[in-house]
Structures are given as C-alpha cells and as structure tokens.
Amino acid sequence: MNLVALPVLIPLVAGASLLLFRTARARTIFATLATLLTLLTSLLIAVRSLSGEVLVVQMGGWPAPFGITLVADGLTGIMLLLSGLSGLLTVLFAGSSLQHSPRRGQSALLNRAREAFGVQALFQFLLMGVNMSFLTGDLFNLFVSFEVMLVASYGLLLLGGELAQLREGFKYVVINLVASAIFVIAAGLSYGLFGSLNMADIALRLQANGLDSRVTMVAMLLALVFTTKAAAFPLGFWLPNSYPTPPVAISAFFAAVLTKVGVYALIRAFTLMFPGELTIQTIIFTLAGITMLIGSLGAIARQRWRYLLAFTNIASIGYLLMGAFSRSESGLSAALFYLIHSVLVIFTLFLIAGLAEKISGERYRNEGHLSVYPWLGVGFFISAIALAGLPPTSGFIGKYSLVQALFSYGDALSLIVASIAVISGLLLLYAVMLIWRGFFWGESDAVHLVNLPWAMSAVVVIAVALLLSLAALGGPIFNLSERVAKQLQTNQQYLSQVLPTPGLEPETEELR
Amino acid sequence: MELLLPFLAAVLIATGVYLVLSKTMIRLIIGLSMLAYGANLSILLAGSGTELAAPPLLTVEGPYVDPLPQALILTAIVIGFGTTALLMVLAVRAYQAAGTDHVQELLDHPDLLPPEGVYADPEHPSVSPEIGPDTNNINADEGAASNGAESKAEEEKA
Numbered sequence: 142m143n144l145v146a147l148p149v150l151i152p153l154v155a156g157a158s159l160l161l162f163r164t165a166r167a168r169t170i171f172a173t174l175a176t177l178l179t180l181l182t183s184l185l186i187a188v189r190s191l192s193g194e195v196l197v198v199q200m201g202g203w204p205a206p207f208g209i210t211l212v213a214d215g216l217t218g219i220m221l222l223l224s225g226l227s228g229l230l231t232v233l234f235a236g237s238s239l240q241h242s243p244r245r246g247q248s249a250l251l252n253r254a255r256e257a258f259g260v261q262a263l264f265q266f267l268l269m270g271v272n273m274s275f276l277t278g279d280l281f282n283l284f285v286s287f288e289v290m291l292v293a294s295y296g297l298l299l300l301g302g303e304l305a306q307l308r309e310g311f312k313y314v315v316i317n318l319v320a321s322a323i324f325v326i327a328a329g330l331s332y333g334l335f336g337s338l339n340m341a342d343i344a345l346r347l348q349a350n351g352l353d354s355r356v357t358m359v360a361m362l363l364a365l366v367f368t369t370k371a372a373a374f375p376l377g378f379w380l381p382n383s384y385p386t387p388p389v390a391i392s393a394f395f396a397a398v399l400t401k402v403g404v405y406a407l408i409r410a411f412t413l414m415f416p417g418e419l420t421i422q423t424i425i426f427t428l429a430g431i432t433m434l435i436g437s438l439g440a441i442a443r444q445r446w447r448y449l450l451a452f453t454n455i456a457s458i459g460y461l462l463m464g465a466f467s468r469s470e471s472g473l474s475a476a477l478f479y480l481i482h483s484v485l486v487i488f489t490l491f492l493i494a495g496l497a498e499k500i501s502g503e504r505y506r507n508e509g510h511l512s513v514y515p516w517l518g519v520g521f522f523i524s525a526i527a528l529a530g531l532p533p534t535s536g537f538i539g540k541y542s543l544v545q546a547l548f549s550y551g552d553a554l555s556l557i558v559a560s561i562a563v564i565s566g567l568l569l570l571y572a573v574m575l576i577w578r579g580f581f582w583g584e585s586d587a588v589h590l591v592n593l594p595w596a597m598s599a600v601v602v603i604a605v606a607l608l609l610s611l612a613a614l615g616g617p618i619f620n621l622s623e624r625v626a627k628q629l630q631t632n633q634q635y636l637s638q639v640l641p642t643p644g645l646e647p648e649t650e651e652l653r
Numbered sequence: 654m655e656l657l658l659p660f661l662a663a664v665l666i667a668t669g670v671y672l673v674l675s676k677t678m679i680r681l682i683i684g685l686s687m688l689a690y691g692a693n694l695s696i697l698l699a700g701s702g703t704e705l706a707a708p709p710l711l712t713v714e715g716p717y718v719d720p721l722p723q724a725l726i727l728t729a730i731v732i733g734f735g736t737t738a739l740l741m742v743l744a745v746r747a748y749q750a751a752g753t754d755h756v757q758e759l760l761d762h763p764d765l766l767p768p769e770g771v772y773a774d775p776e777h778p779s780v781s782p783e784i785g786p787d788t789n790n791i792n793a794d795e796g797a798a799s800n801g802a803e804s805k806a807e808e809e810k811a
Contacts, residue, residue: 281725281728285728288732288736292732292735292736295736295739302746302750304750304751307747307751308751308759308760311678311740311744314736314740314743315673315681315685318688318689318736318740319673319685319688321732321736322669322685322688322689322692325692325693325696325725325729326692326695326696328696328725329692329696329697329699329700329722329725330695330699332700332721332722332725333698333699333700333722334699
C-alpha cells in the first residue's frame with residue numbers, strides 16, 4: 142500500500158516545483174493546494190491506522206530488516222494529521238500576511254522580499270522532513286529525516302538576516318549539529334550492537350536477548366538527542382530566544398510541531414525499542430517536572446508576546462513528557478490527548494500573537510485593545526484558558542487526566558511531579574493573564590483600528606474553532622488516544638506487520 | 654589499527670568538544686566538523702566487526718566487510734558537508750552584520766550594529782534583503798517595487 146509514502150513524496154515534489162513559480166500569488170496557491178493534498182493523504186492514513194490497522198510500506202520492495210520501512214500506526218496517524226493541519230494553516234497564514242509588508246526591522250509578518258527567497262519551498266521540505274520522521278521505521282532514516290527537517294528549519298529561521306536571527310540562528314544550528322553528531326554515533330553503535338537499524342528488528346532482538354549495559358548506553362545517547370530536540374530541561378535553553386525570531390507563521394509551526402517531533406521520537410523509542418530501560422525513563426520523568434516549572438516561570442518573566450509563548454511551549458513539553466514517561470498506560474493515553482491539545486493551542490496562540498504584533502508591536506504592555514478588537518480578545522481568552530487548563534476547555538481534560546494518572550500510580554516521585562504540574566498550571570494561568578491585563582484589559586485612547594486582512598483573521602478563527610471542537614469532541618478523542626496507548630504498550634501488531642516472517646532473520650547471532 | 658582507530662576517534666571528538674566550547678565562530682565551526690569526523694570514525698569502528706561470508710547481492714566468495722556502515726558514513730558526510738557550508742555562510746553574515754565573530758560580544762550587545770554607512774567588512778558591504786536594492790531584481794511584484802521606491806526615497810532624503 143503506497144499511500145503511506147505519499148505524505149513524504151507530495152511535499153518533496155511540491156517543494157522542488159515551487160522553485161519554478163515566479164510570482165508570490167502562484168507560489169501561495171500552489172503551496173496551499175499541495176499542503177491540502179498532503180493533509181488529505183494524512184487523513185486517509187489516520188482514518189485507517191486509528192481504526193486499528195498498521196500500514197507498512199517496504200521501500201523498493203526490500204523486506205524489513207534490510208530495506209527502509211515506512212510504518213503508520215495510531216501514533217503516527219495522529220501526528221501526521223496534526224502536522225498536516227498546522228501545515229495547511231501555516232501556508233494560509235503566511236500567504237495572507239504576505240500582502241502587507243511590514244516596516245523595516247519588524248519581523249512579525251512575512252514580507253515579500255523574504256518570500257521571494259523561497260519560504261514556501263523551504264516550508265514544504267520542512268513538512269517532508271517532519272512527516273518522514275513520523276513515518277519511518279528505521280533508526281538511520283530517522284536521522285536523515287531529522288536532518289531534512291532541520292536544514293529546512295535553518296533556512297526558515299535565518300531568512301531575512303536580521304541580527305537577532307543571525308545570533309539565535311547560529312546557536313540553533315550549532316546545538317542541532319552537536320545533537321546530530323551524537324545521533325550518528327548512537328545509530329552506528331546500535332548497528333554494531335544489534336546488527337540492525339530497523340526499530341522493530343531491534344525491539345525483537347532486545348526481547349530475545351534482554352538488557353545489557355551497552356544497550357543502556359545506546360538508549361541513553363538516543364534519549365539525549367531526542368530530549369535536545371524536544372527542548373526538555375536542561376537541554377532546552379536554545380528554544381525560548383530562537384523560535385520567536387522568524388516571521389509569525391513560521392515560528393507558530395516551529396513551536397507547535399517541531400518540538401513535538403522530539404517528543405514523538407522519545408515515545409517511539411521508549412515504547413518500541415527500550416521499554417525495559419526503567420532508569421532512563423525515570424530520569425526523563427523527573428526532568429519533565431523541572432521542564433514544566435522552568436517553562437512556566439520563564440513565561441512570567443517575559444515582556445514580549447512570542448517570547449512569553451515560547452516559554453509556555455517548553456512547559457507543555459514538560460506536561461507531555463510527564464505523561465508519556467509516567468510508566469502507566471493511563472498516563473500515556475492522557476499524554477497523547479494532551480499532545481493533540483497542545484499542538485492546537487500553541488499554534489493558535491502564536492497566530493493570535495502575530496495579529497497582536499501587527500496591531501501594536503512586539504510588547505504586550507499596551508492596554509485597551511479589547512474594546513477595539515473584541516473577537517481577538519475572545520479568541521485569545523479561549524486559547525489562554527485552554528493553555529492554563531481551566532474547564533470547559535480541552536486543556537482541562539488533558540491536565541486533569543494527566544494528574545489523575547500520576548496520583549493513581551502513587552509513588553513519591555509521581556506525587557511530587559504531579560504537584561509541580563498543578564503549580565505550573567497556575568503559573569501558566571498567571572502568565573497568560575499578564576497578557577490579558579497588559580494588552581486587552583483597560584481603557585486607552587491611543588488604540589487605533591488597524592486594518593487586519595480578512596484571510597489572516599479567518600485562519601485564526603479556524604484555529605480557535607479547531608480548539609473548541611477538540612473540547613466538544615473530548616470524549617471520543619480521549620477514547621481514541623486510549624486505544625493508541627494500548628497499541629503502543631504491546632506493539633504486537635507493529636512488530637508482526639513490519640517483520641511478517643521472523644524466520645527470515647540473518648544469521649547475526651546474539652549481542653556481540 | 655584496532656587500537657589506533659578508537660584512539661583517533663577519541664582525539665577527534667575531544668578536540669571537537671574543546672573547540673565547540675570556544676567563543677569564536679570560526680573555531681566553533683572547525684570543532685563541529687571534527688566532532689562529525691569523530692562520529693563517522695566511530696561508526697566505522699562499531700560496524701567493522703561484522704564480517705560477511707559473501708558480499709550482499711553478489712555470488713562472489715567471501716569474506717567481505719559489511720558495506721552498510723560505510724553507506725551510513727557516506728550519508729552522514731554529505732549531510733555534514735551541507736550543514737558546515739551553511740554555518741560558514743551564517744558566520745560570515747553575522748560578522749558582516751555585527752562587526753564581530755565573538756559569540757559573547759553578540760550576546761552582550763544585542764543591538765550591536767556598525768554605524769550606518771560603515772560596514773564591518775568594507776569590501777563586501779552587506780545589505781539586508783528587505784531594504785536593499787537587491788529586492789528590485791528578484792521580484793517584479795507591486796510590493797517589491799514599492800519597497801524599492803521607498804528605499805530610493807530614503808536614500809534621496811539622506
């Protein structure tokens with residue numbers, strides 16, 4: 142079934158063809174169509190994989206441990222759907238904000254000069270890398286897709302060449318190159334150790350041979366790489382200043398999806414390959430608690446829209462890792478629900494920040510916008526309380542089930558981390574209310590009505606509507622994430638679909 | 654050889670780490686490439702124990718070394734080459750824009766800019782794509798044209 146390869150192939154072809162178009166309008170239309178097509182194929186895959194199937198493509202017809210395998214199970218389906226949705230909204234927002242070039246030095250919105258240097262094409266390559274990392278079943282191919290994603294993100298981050306972009310971009314490139322070098326070493330070591338790079342094959346060999354200190358070392362290296370990508374404490378210091386520097390549409394996609402690729406890789410590695418490495422999982426669980434606290438405290442200290450939101454993104458990474466590494470199935474399913482919620486809410490908040498920055502600049506201490514832009518205030522309020530986790534939003538469902546899972550697990554560490562989660566939820570509420578009081582509340586004569594293009598506003602409305610529908614459909618979606626968590630706990634179907642004939646294994650003996 | 658290669662990999666990685674910790678961009682870049690070489694060498698070492706009876710896909714007599722680690726290294730080299738080139742360009746741009754390649758100075762003075770009309774590198778005056786005359790040639794859209802008109806007006810004022 143070649144459907145599985147399409148979310149990788151469509152952006153690749155589209156990205157290459159986008160370089161041929163000469164006008165911005167043609168590029169926007171073509172990119173929108175291509176992303177819509179990617180979203181549709183992702184939807185098809187998600188429908189089939191969420192109903193319990195595991196879709197597998199052996200690239201080039203080479204059977205599993207030898208060739209590269211693309212696999213789509215429930216988790217992949219969810220992630221593809223999320224990346225496709227936010228990709229489409231990003232392309233629409235970037236295209237609609239394009240008509241209004243900002244003044245010099247104001248990087249909030251994409252302007253024509255930058256767009257002419259290939260933002261749309263780079264974004265398609267970014268989408269290709271993201272989708273490939275969700276689909277691949279091969280460790281080295283995961284490295285390659287990370288690199289595809291990262292090289293595209295370097296381009297998107299740096300286009301424009303403002304000093305802040307150069308400074309933060311340099312840091313971003315360096316930290317990612319170091320992480321990539323470690324990933325290469327880990328991949329090489331795991332080939333030497335297991336004689337295979339196929340994740341399902343590694344999982345089977347580990348089941349047969351048991352754990353070993355060398356296995357722990359490889360798992361530790363991989364965990365180091367993936368937590369760097371996910372920006373968990375203490376490896377997340379590169380994120381809060383670098384994500385706000387590119388134009389809004391781009392930084393929204395970065396914050397919503399790119400860090401979640403790291404979380405996805407962690408979940409995949411530690412449910413499929415190393416479920417037995419309990420010490421590492423406990424370490425990541427503890428770090429998740431600190432990540433939440435750092436994220437929410439950092440958010441309070443920030444004076445500018447997107448800089449504050451970047452820290453709330455770090456906090457949400459903490460919540461995700463807390464659930465995923467809580468060593469219980471209910472925690473994992475809560476984390477999967479929270480994953481969907483957090484992609485949508487972070488994305489929406491960044492888009493709203495884009496509109497607000499267009500209205501009154503980067504800082505949010507500028508009162509009295511509620512009376513002039515009432516609908517923007519409503520949209521912000523909904524997503525803000527969703528971020529903080531107050532009922533009746535999806536954030537409440539996610540956080541409540543996360544904390545409940547931890548309390549029912551019940552050892553001392555879980556209780557401590559769960560209380561940190563509650564406290565940092567309150568801190569996040571304080572942080573978003575800083576924006577509410579600073580930007581929307583109060584009265585001011587100095588606020589003027591800036592004409593916002595209808596298409597940008599429409600994208601924000603769609604994003605808020607998606608967030609609301611997640612809350613409304615909370616029950617069915619939560620059941621879905623429970624099913625996916627159950628699938629991830631055993632991975633029986635994944636293994637048997639990827640490696641249908643275990644007898645075919647090459648004669649590489651046990652661990653050398 | 655068995656002892657020499659691990660030692661070499663260790664030296665490369667240690668040198669790389671030392672250079673990455675320094676604060677000059679060019680040293681950092683050299684350090685990163687050393688780190689990448691060390692990583693490649695360690696893949697070669699990790700995979701060099703696997704000896705195959707015959708080469709894959711052929712019917713020639715063995716023993717043959719496993720080609721897969723070398724394929725991995727080739728991929729990693731290509732990727733590393735591209736990213737290093739990008740990083741070099743980035744360092745040059747940062748130097749042109751700020752007049753320094755010292756990372757700490759960039760952090761201490763976030764708004765550091767050479768005075769207007771004076772460039773850090775007089776032979777290659779850098780022009781930001783938004784405001785520069787370059788934009789006129791690339792895109793004939795109204796937006797770019799009006800941008801160009803604005804910047805011309807600014808020049809005339811000056």
